[in-house]
Amino acid sequence: MRITTETQLSPILESLSFGSDGIGHALDDHEEYAWLDQEMLKVGSLQHGTIDWQGAENCAATLLAEQGKHLKVLGHLLHCLQREGDGMRFALSLRLLSGVLERWWHLAYPFAGPRGAKGRARLFQQLTQRASVLAQHIDFTAAGDEYKACCDAVDALVDQADGNGLPVSSLHELRRLLATAEPRDMEVTQDTSPSSPPRQGAASSTHTPAAAAADMSKLALESGNDRANRQTLLKLADHLNEQAQGEPLGYRLRRYAIWHGIHAPPPSRDGGATELMPPSADRVADYRDAVASGITPEGGGYQWWQRIEHSLAVSPYWLEGHRLSAEVAIMLGHERCAESIRDELHRFVRRLEGIDALMFNDGTPFMDEATRQWLASSPDERMQSVSHAGGDPWQEAFEEARRRMNNDGLAMGLAVLEEGLDGARSPRDDAYWRLASADLLHEAGLHALAKRHYQALYQTLSDIDLSRWEPGLLSRLEMSLKG
Numbered sequence: 443m444r445i446t447t448e449t450q451l452s453p454i455l456e457s458l459s460f461g462s463d464g465i466g467h468a469l470d471d472h473e474e475y476a477w478l479d480q481e482m483l484k485v486g487s488l489q490h491g492t493i494d495w496q497g498a499e500n501c502a503a504t505l506l507a508e509q510g511k512h513l514k515v516l517g518h519l520l521h522c523l524q525r526e527g528d529g530m531r532f533a534l535s536l537r538l539l540s541g542v543l544e545r546w547w548h549l550a551y552p553f554a555g556p557r558g559a560k561g562r563a564r565l566f567q568q569l570t571q572r573a574s575v576l577a578q579h580i581d582f583t584a585a586g587d588e589y590k591a592c593c594d595a596v597d598a599l600v601d602q603a604d605g606n607g608l609p610v611s612s613l614h615e616l617r618r619l620l621a622t623a624e625p626r627d628m629e630v631t632q633d634t635s636p637s638s639p640p641r642q643g644a645a646s647s648t649h650t651p652a653a654a655a656a657d658m659s660k661l662a663l664e665s666g667n668d669r670a671n672r673q674t675l676l677k678l679a680d681h682l683n684e685q686a687q688g689e690p691l692g693y694r695l696r697r698y699a700i701w702h703g704i705h706a707p708p709p710s711r712d713g714g715a716t717e718l719m720p721p722s723a724d725r726v727a728d729y730r731d732a733v734a735s736g737i738t739p740e741g742g743g744y745q746w747w748q749r750i751e752h753s754l755a756v757s758p759y760w761l762e763g764h765r766l767s768a769e770v771a772i773m774l775g776h777e778r779c780a781e782s783i784r785d786e787l788h789r790f791v792r793r794l795e796g797i798d799a800l801m802f803n804d805g806t807p808f809m810d811e812a813t814r815q816w817l818a819s820s821p822d823e824r825m826q827s828v829s830h831a832g833g834d835p836w837q838e839a840f841e842e843a844r845r846r847m848n849n850d851g852l853a854m855g856l857a858v859l860e861e862g863l864d865g866a867r868s869p870r871d872d873a874y875w876r877l878a879s880a881d882l883l884h885e886a887g888l889h890a891l892a893k894r895h896y897q898a899l900y901q902t903l904s905d906i907d908l909s910r911w912e913p914g915l916l917s918r919l920e921m922s923l924k925g
Contacts, residue, residue, distance in 0.1 A: 443500055445523060445534060449708040452717040453507035454519075455541045456709075468551045469512050474501050482518050498522055511550040513565055516542060520569060527579035529588030533756075536595035537719055539569065541803070543602040563608055570612035577616055582625045587676055587755040589625055594722045594756060596620065675699035676755055683751070687744065688775070690782030693767075696751060697786040700758045707797045708759070720802035721757040729753075729766050737773045746770060761787060761798065761809040765816045788817055818922070836862055836874045843882055852886050873903060880922070896922045 443450065469475035478501045484493050502519035505512065516539075523535035548554070553561035582589040596617055603610045676699045682692030708716045720726075729750055737743040747770045754763045764787045768780035791798050791809075798809040839862045847855030856879060863875040880895035900923060 443503060444496065445499065445503065445531065447703070448534060448537060448718050449704075450503075451534065451538050451541060452709045454503060454538065455545050455717045456507070457546065469505060469510050469515065472505070472509060474505055474509075475512070475515065478502060478505070478515065478518060482521070485521070495522055495525065511546045513547075513550045513553060513562070516550070517565070517569055521572065521576075524573055524576040527576075527581065529580050529582055529585055529592055532573075532577060532580055533588065533591035533595045536573070536592070536599050540595065540599040540602045541717060541719065543599075543606050543608075544803070547606065559607075566603065566608045567612060570609075570616065574612050574616045574619060577619055577623075580623065582623050585673065586625050586680075586752055587673075589620070589623070590752055591756040593617075593620055594725070597722060597724075598719060672699050672703065683748075688779060690779050693751075693771075693779050694782050694786055696755065697764075697783070697790070700755055701790050704758065704794065707794050707800060710800050714800045715803060715805065716759075716800055718759060718802050720804055720806045721753060721760045721763070725753060726760075726762075729763070733766050733769050733773075737770050739774055743770065743774050747774065759797070759800070759802070759808045761791075762813045765813040768816075784817065791817070834874070836871070836878045839875075840878045840881065843878070844885065847882065847886060852882070852888075855882055855886075873899060884922070893923065 445451070478498055481493060481498050481501075484490055498518060499522035502515050502522065505515050506519065520535045520539060523531045523538070542550075547562065548558075552558070553565065577592075580588075580592075596613060600610055600613050600617075603613060675695060679692045679696035679699060682689065682695065686692070708718055710716045729746070732746050737746055747767065750763055750767045750770060754760065754767065757763070764783050768783040771777070771780040771783065798814065800808050802808070836859075839858055843855040843858040845855075846858055859875060859879045859882060863872065863879070866872040866875050876895065876899050880892045880899065883895060884892035
C-alpha cells in the first residue's frame with residue numbers, strides 16, 4: 443500500500459483492540475519487525491541502493507495499524523514517506539506525526555509514560571531534523587497545492603509539539619526552508635503570513651502566455667500513476683482558470699481532480715468523527731472574514747479566490763470551502779462558475795452518501811449548516827438532491843413542468859405534475875410527485891403556498907421510517923421548511 447491520501451493514515455492512528463490503553467505491545471520478536479529493522483539498517487550503507495522502500499512502507503504501516511504502536515517503526519514509516527521529494531507525501535508524513543502526538547505518542551513503545559519523556563523528546567528532535575534535511579529535495583515548481591499542504595502541516599505539527607513540550611527548533615528551520623522554496627506562481631497570491639490579505643492589484647500569475655502554453659504542452663496523463671495524474675489535472679485547471687476566469691470548466695475540472703480518487707467516506711467513529719485533521723483554522727478564518735467583508739476585483743478578489751481554490755485541493759473534505767469559493771465567484775460577477783461549483787459539490791455528496799455528516803478529528807464538521815442550506819437552496823438542485831440516480835420520472839417531469847410554466851403559465855406546468863401524481867404506484871412515488879409540485883410552486887414565487895405543501899407532506903411522512911425508505915427526503919423537506 444503506497445500512502446497517497448490522508449484517509450490511509452486512519453488505521454495507523456487508531457487504537458488497537460488489545461494491549462494496555464489500546465497501544466499493543468513491543469514488536470522485537472515479530473518476524474515482520476525484524477525484516478523491517480534489517481532493511482532500514484541499509485540506509486547510508488553500501489547496500490543503500492538495494493532497500494525495498496515500498497516493502498518497508500507496507501510493513502511499517504501494517505505493524506502500526508495491526509500489531510503495536512512502536513516509535514521506531516513510526517520513524518521508519520516517516521522516512522519512507524519523506525525520502526523521494528514528493529511534496530504531498532511529505533505533507534502526509536507531517537500530518538501523521540502530528541496525529542500521533544495527539545493520539546498515542548506518550549503511550550507508545552519504547553518510551554511510554556513519564557519515564558520515557560526524555561527519550562521521546564530526543565527521538566522527536568531526530569525525526570524533525572531528518573525531515574528538514576529531506577525537505578530540501580522537494581521541488582514545488584508548479585505545485586502550489588503541495589506547497590500549501592506542507593506549510594499547513596508544519597503549522598499544525600508545531601502546535602502539537604508545543605502542547606507536548608517537545609523541541610521545535612528543527613520545525614522552525616523547516617518553516618524557513620519552505621519559505622525559500624515557495625513556488626513563483628504563489629508569490630503574487632499570498633504573503634508569507636497565512637493571515638495576510640493578498641496584495642491588491644497583483645496579477646494572477648507571473649507566467650507569460652507563451653511560457654504558460656509551453657508548460658501546458660508538457661502535461662500528460664500516466665496510466666496507473668494517480669498522484670501524477672491528479673497534479674496534471676490540477677495544473678490544467680489552473681491554466682483554464684487563468685485563461686478564462688469566468689468559465690466554469692476549470693472549476694469543474696479542479697473538483698474532478700480533487701475527488702475522482704475518493705470512492706468511499708473515510709473511516710469514522712461513533713458520532714461521525716474521523717481521524718482527518720481540519721484545514722488551518724487561521725486560514726479558514728481569513729477566508730470567512732474576507733467573504734463577510736465583501737470582495738472586489740480591485741481589492742485582490744481574484745487572489746482570494748485562487749487561495750481558496752488551492753486550499754480545497756489540500757483539504758478535499760473541507761466542504762465549506764466550496765461555498766466560500768462560490769460566494770467569491772458571485773461577488774466577482776461569475777454566477778455560472780458559482781453554480782458549477784455547487785453542482786459539483788452536490789454530485790460528490792450524493793455519490794458518497796453520508797459524507798456530509800462526518801467531522802474532522804477536532805469535531806469540525808465537513809459540511810457546516812450554512813453550506814448545507816446553500817446546497818439545498820438552488821432551484822436546479824431541488825429535484826436532483828432527492829434522487830440517488832438520474833432519470834426518475836418525477837425529475838424529468840419537473841423539467842418539463844418548468845418549461846411549460848415559463849411558456850404557458852403555472853397552471854399548465856402543474857398539470858404535467860398532476861398527471862404524474864395520478865399514475866403513482868407507491869407511497870414513495872406519490873411523495874416525490876407531491877414534492878415536485880411544491881418545488882414548482884416555490885420556483886413560481888408562491889413561497890407561502892409551497893411551504894404549506896411542504897408542511898403537509900412532512901407531516902404525512904414524519905411517522906414513516908424514512909432512514910430505510912429514503913434517507914434524503916425528510917432532510918430535504920426540513921430544509922425547505924426552514925427556507
